Amino acid sequence: MxxxxxxxxxxxxxxxxxxxxxxxxxxxxxxxxxxxxxxxETFDVIVVGAGCLGVSTAYYLQKNSPDKKILLIDRTLAAGQSNTAMSAAAVRNMFASSTNQLLTDTSIKYFEYVQNELGHNLFFEKTGYLWLLSEEQFNHESVKLWMERMKKSGINFKIYTKDELKKMLPGLNANFAGDEEAELMHLQEVSYGLFGSDCGVLDPTRLVEHYFEEFKKISHIKPRFGLEVKKLLLEADPKLDLPGEPFVWQNKKVNGIITDKGTLRADVVVLAIGAWTNQLLDPIGIDGMTKMKKRQLFVIHAEDKKELHDLLDVKGFNELGCVPFTILPSAGVYFRPQLQERGFWIGCGDTIGRAYKYIQTDEDMVPESAYYENSMYPVLSKYFPAFQGARPVNSWAGGYCYSPDRIPFVYLEYGVLVVNGASGSGIMKADALGRIADALYRGEAEAELYGGKKIPAKTLSIKDRNVEIESVII
Ligand SMILES: Cc1cc2nc3c(=O)[nH]c(=O)nc-3n(C[C@H](O)[C@H](O)[C@H](O)COP(=O)(O)OP(=O)(O)OC[C@H]3O[C@@H](n4cnc5c(N)ncnc54)[C@H](O)[C@@H]3O)c2cc1C
Structure with a gap:
């Protein structure tokens, strides 16, 4: 009927x-x-994106607004499947800007709390971070400023001399005298090491799981996966229900999302979609100010190579008795130990020559074996000859979501709360960014970070931004 x-x-x-x-x-x-x-359907908040930043934000929103209906969605079939899963999963508080120092230092302390007090194993291992620097780099004013600011913020770090490094890292080639190849490649000889003992590596899947599980315990709404947002629902505020609105003379607000499976309404839409943010902000005329760059990781196993096992097991840097996350002086090449696999993950923060892209595409998810062979391997094996002949057993690629000053964005405009621009270090800032997003949502002037330190809630916004430029990006 x-x-x-x-x-x-x-x-x-x-x-x-x-x-x-x-x-x-x-x-x-x-x-x-x-x-x-x-x-x-109508919600108080819809959080789009279930990467590390989305799940952390969803958790703090729900924790501090227990009565609100908060829906978390992602287009993939589970949480943490995109760039969060592609990361080197290393965490450091050794940044040059005091903002990034605060965001990472408090987040790392929270991760320790989760692992040690809550008993949720994040596989957080304090391997330390070691920057190998040439004489010229060490004496550069940007490095002096970096160390000065770390001292001021109480970030632990230590300087190793070349002689100390040669003893602690017997596999390090710290002498390029007469090496024509090294000269051709503009490789700078190692003179110093800058080491941070509070840094390390963790398992990003376990981190996402922590926030996601805690969110589910207190949430009223089951998260939804396999749901892709096609458009933000921008409407006149207030709606007059006139055809063709919103008109220029009307106030406007995002009142929800249009997905591949229908429209969902909310007072606030959180966009935690990293390298895809422009796809949804552009059509409604908000300038997200971020760009994407492809980043790749290659896995080398020590296998039966004694020199690689020896490098993995160097003593003196940490209680684990392993080599730290190590950044070479030249070409942006770095490696991190992977103790469970008895191997290394090799990455490179290349600069000029690697295109910025506006939005991450499927092509950006494909690693380039020639990149390892021709660009990374020659540098890596020159500084650490133990890698000679080593070939990757696995590789993957993803994207960094860069902000212009390399400091994240958290802002609430027209009903959209954006959390992105982590510039290659979103995992290590995930806790602080979730708390800041929540403070903005609740209209608080300040966000309280783990351990009680406070930060103005609008510091990371576009309009009221108050940050230093970050220079230590890997
Ligand atoms: C090779 C590499 C190495 C890295 N190393 C480190 C490191 O050592 N330490 C560190 O801290 N960081 C590292 N990063 C950076 C880190 O991975 C990111 O900063 C972090 O994952 C950002 O988290 P996110 O939640 O914003 O993004 P993501 O994990 O990418 O999550 C965004 C989510 O949004 C979803 N989404 C996108 N568009 C839509 C849509 N239209 N509808 C619905 N859902 C959508 C996606 O499916 C995805 O799940 C690395 C990154 C790469 C690529």
């Missing part, structure tokens, strides 16, 4: 068929269009 109801509201004819409402919008006396209204 069909139940039909007809009502007029403003300039609209509302037709209701079995409870489903259709609207004929009439302007200047003529019927112009028909579309479905008000069948959409």
């Amino acid at each position: 069909i139940r039909l109801e007809v009502t007029w509201a403003a300039a609209n004819l509302i037709l209701s068929v079995n409870g489903k409402r259709f609207r004929w919008a009439c302007f200047s006396g003529s019927i112009t269009e028909a579309f479905i209204v008000s069948t959409e």
